[in-house]
Amino acid sequence: MSSGDSGPSSSKQLVQQPAAAGRSPNQPPLLGAGGRKVIVLKSGDEEEFEVDLLDAMQSRTLRRAIEDGCGDGPMPLPNLTGPVLAKVVELFRRHRGDPRWADELQETEKEGMFKDYAPQKPTAEVKGFDREFVSVDRDALFDLLRAANFLEAPGLLDVTCDAAADAVMNMTVEEVREYFGLVNDYTPEEEAALRKQHEWAFQ
Amino acid sequence: MASASSPPQKSGQVDVLDSPLISGLPDDIALLCLARIPRRYHGILRCVSKKWKALLCSEEWRSCRQRHDLQETWIYALCRRNKRRNCYYVFDPNSDRRSWTCLQSVPPQCLKREGMAFETIGSKLYVLGGCSWGEDSTDEVYFYDASINTWAKGCPMPTPRYIDQKHLTDSKGFGTLTKGNTKMSLGGRVLPIPIFSEEGKRCYFVSAVLGDRLYTTDGAGMGSKTFQTWDTYDPCLDSWTSNQDRKLAADVQKLISLDGKIYSIHEPNHEFHYAGTFDPTDNDWEHSNSEIALCWRGPTVIVDEILYMLDETSGAKLMRWQEETGDWVSVGRLSPLLVKPPCQVVANGRTIIVIGKGLSTIAVDVDKAAKVGGMLVSSFSLPELDSDLSVLSCKTITI
Numbered sequence: 001m002s003s004g005d006s007g008p009s010s011s012k013q014l015v016q017q018p019a020a021a022g023r024s025p026n027q028p029p030l031l032g033a034g035g036r037k038v039i040v041l042k043s044g045d046e047e048e049f050e051v052d053l054l055d056a057m058q059s060r061t062l063r064r065a066i067e068d069g070c071g072d073g074p075m076p077l078p079n080l081t082g083p084v085l086a087k088v089v090e091l092f093r094r095h096r097g098d099p100r101w102a103d104e105l106q107e108t109e110k111e112g113m114f115k116d117y118a119p120q121k122p123t124a125e126v127k128g129f130d131r132e133f134v135s136v137d138r139d140a141l142f143d144l145l146r147a148a149n150f151l152e153a154p155g156l157l158d159v160t161c162d163a164a165a166d167a168v169m170n171m172t173v174e175e176v177r178e179y180f181g182l183v184n185d186y187t188p189e190e191e192a193a194l195r196k197q198h199e200w201a202f203q
Numbered sequence: 204m205a206s207a208s209s210p211p212q213k214s215g216q217v218d219v220l221d222s223p224l225i226s227g228l229p230d231d232i233a234l235l236c237l238a239r240i241p242r243r244y245h246g247i248l249r250c251v252s253k254k255w256k257a258l259l260c261s262e263e264w265r266s267c268r269q270r271h272d273l274q275e276t277w278i279y280a281l282c283r284r285n286k287r288r289n290c291y292y293v294f295d296p297n298s299d300r301r302s303w304t305c306l307q308s309v310p311p312q313c314l315k316r317e318g319m320a321f322e323t324i325g326s327k328l329y330v331l332g333g334c335s336w337g338e339d340s341t342d343e344v345y346f347y348d349a350s351i352n353t354w355a356k357g358c359p360m361p362t363p364r365y366i367d368q369k370h371l372t373d374s375k376g377f378g379t380l381t382k383g384n385t386k387m388s389l390g391g392r393v394l395p396i397p398i399f400s401e402e403g404k405r406c407y408f409v410s411a412v413l414g415d416r417l418y419t420t421d422g423a424g425m426g427s428k429t430f431q432t433w434d435t436y437d438p439c440l441d442s443w444t445s446n447q448d449r450k451l452a453a454d455v456q457k458l459i460s461l462d463g464k465i466y467s468i469h470e471p472n473h474e475f476h477y478a479g480t481f482d483p484t485d486n487d488w489e490h491s492n493s494e495i496a497l498c499w500r501g502p503t504v505i506v507d508e509i510l511y512m513l514d515e516t517s518g519a520k521l522m523r524w525q526e527e528t529g530d531w532v533s534v535g536r537l538s539p540l541l542v543k544p545p546c547q548v549v550a551n552g553r554t555i556i557v558i559g560k561g562l563s564t565i566a567v568d569v570d571k572a573a574k575v576g577g578m579l580v581s582s583f584s585l586p587e588l589d590s591d592l593s594v595l596s597c598k599t600i601t602i
Binding site for chain 1 (some may be wrong): 223225226227228229231232235236239240241244246247248249250251252253254255256308352353429599
C-alpha cells in the first residue's frame with residue numbers, strides 16, 4: 001500500500017521518525033487540522049467505510065499508510081471483506097481512548113493532538129461490546145484474527161486472541177484438534193503414554 | 204519419561220515443523236492465542252500434537268507468556284508422610300478451585316530419601332542428594348520439568364568423598380576417611396549408624412539459587428573439617444563446579460539468595476550469631492551484618508528483594524528484615540487456628556503463602572493484609588489436607 005503513493009515529500013519522510021527519535025514538531029499535513037477528519041477504507045469487495053481518522057490510528061498499518069500520505073482517497077484493503085471491515089470499524093469506534101492502544105499513541109505524539117483520547121479503563125459498556133463482538137463462529141473469529149494481524153491493531157488483537165483462548169478452555173483434546181483443524185500426529189502408543197502422564201489434567 | 208526427548212528424530216519431523224500451529228492463522232498470532240490459555244490446561248494442549256508439545260516447552264512460549272504478563276506461579280511442596288515416605292504436591296494459588304494435588308510418576312529414589320535439597324530453577328524442580336536407611340548418602344540429582352510434566356536424572360553432584368568402610372576404625376579406634384587419596388582422621392568421633400558421608404554434601408546440606416545457578420554447601424553439624432567447600436550447578440550445561448574458601452565459615456544453617464548475593468546463615472554459637480555473604484561477581488565470601496542471621500530461627504522468603512522470616516519460636520510471627528537499620532521488624536502474627544507449625548513459606552507476587560503441617564495453607568498480602576487483634580488477616584486459606592504430612596520445603600515455578 002505504501003508503494004501505491006510514490007514520491008512522499010521530505011517532510012513526510014521525517015514524520016515517521018520522531019516517535020523513535022523524540023523530535024516531534026513536524027506533523028504530516030493530513031493530521032495537522034486536528035479536527036474530526038475522516039478517512040475512507042475500501043474492502044476487497046469494494047465496500048467503503050468512513051472512519052474517524054483518530055480511530056483509524058488504532059491500527060499501526062493504517063497509521064503508517066496515513067503518515068505516508070495514503071489517506072486522501074479511499075484506502076484499499078484488499079484482504080478484508082466488507083462484513084469483517086464493518087465489524088473492525090465499529091470496534092475502533094467503541095475502543096476510543098482504550099489504553100490498549102491509546103498508551104502507545106500518546107507516546108508517539110507530542111503535540112497534544114490526541115488529548116481527547118486520554119487512556120481510560122475499558123468501561124463495562126466496552127467490555128460488553130467486546131463480548132458481543134467475538135460471539136461469532138470459528139471462521140468469523142479467525143477472519144477477525146487475521147484482520148487484527150494485518151492491521152496490527154493491539155485492541156482488536158487482544159479481544160480476538162482472548163476469545164480464541166476462551167473457546168478452547170474446557171475442551172477435550174479431540175475437540176481442540178477439531179476446532180483448530182489439526183491432525184493428530186501422535187501414534188496411539190505415544191498419545192496413550194502422554195495422556196497417562198497428564199492424567200490429572202483430564203480430571 | 205523416555206518419550207519426552209526421543210520422538211522428533213524420524214520421518215515425520217519435517218511435516219511437523221512445516222505445519223502451522225493453528226491451520227488458517229499465522230504462527231505468531233496462533234502463539235498469542237495459545238499463550239493466553241491458563242496453565243492448568245497446558246497438559247491438554249501438549250496432547251494435541253507434537254508441534255504444540257514442542258511449543259509448550261520452548262523458550263519462545265516462556266518469553267511470550269512473560270512479555271504479555273500471562274505467567275502463572277504454582278507452588279511445589281516436598282512433604283514427608285509419617286516420617287517414612289516423601290510426596291510432592293503442587294498448588295495453583297490463582298485458581299478458583301484451590302487445592303493441593305499430588306505429583307505422579309516420581310522416581311522411587313526421590314520418595315524414600317531424607318535430607319535432600321529441594322530447589323527450583325526456571326521450569327525445573329531439583330531434588331538433590333539425600334540418604335535413607337540402608338543407603339549411604341547419594342550424589343544423585345533428579346529433576347521434574349514442569350513445562351513437560353516429566354521427571355529425569357541430572358548430572359550427579361561432584362564426586363562425593365565417601366567414607367571408606369574398610370578404614371572406619373583403625374587400631375587406635377579412630378575413624379579415617381579417604382578423600383581422594385588422602386586419609387583423614389575423624390578424631391575419635393562417634394559415627395552415626397547408618398554412616399552418612401561426613402565430609403560429603405549429599406545429605407542434610409544447604410542450597411540456594413541465585414540467578415540461574417544453584418549453590419550448595421555442607422549443612423550444620425557436619426563435623427570437623429579443614430575447609431568449608433561449596434559447589435555450583437549450571438542447569439544449562441547440566442554441570443557442577445567445586446570451590447573452597449577459608450572465609451566460608453562452618454556450620455551453615457541455611458543459604459539465602461538476596462540482592463544478587465548469597466547469604467550464609469550460621470548456626471548460633473551460644474548467643475553469638477553470624478552471617479557471611481558471597482558475591483558471585485568476584486567469587487568471594489565476606490562477613491555480613493550478623494543481625495540478619497537471626498533468621499536461622501525460621502523459614503524465610505523474599506518478596507521483591509525484601510527478606511521475610513516466619514519466627515516460630517513462640518507462635519508464628521512474620522518478621523521483615525530492614526536493611527537500612529539492620530534489624531528485624533514485626534509484620535504481624537498468624538492465627539494458629541489456620542496454619543499448623545512447623546511451616547514453610549513461599550511468595551507469589553506480593554503475597555506470602557504459609558504452608559503448615561498437613562498442607563494447611565494461608566496467604567498473606569504483604570501490602571494489604573489488615574491486622575485484627577494483632578493477627579494478620581489472610582487473603583485465602585486452605586484447611587489441612589492430610590494430618591500425616593509434614594512440609595519439608597516449598598518452592599515456586601513460574602511459567
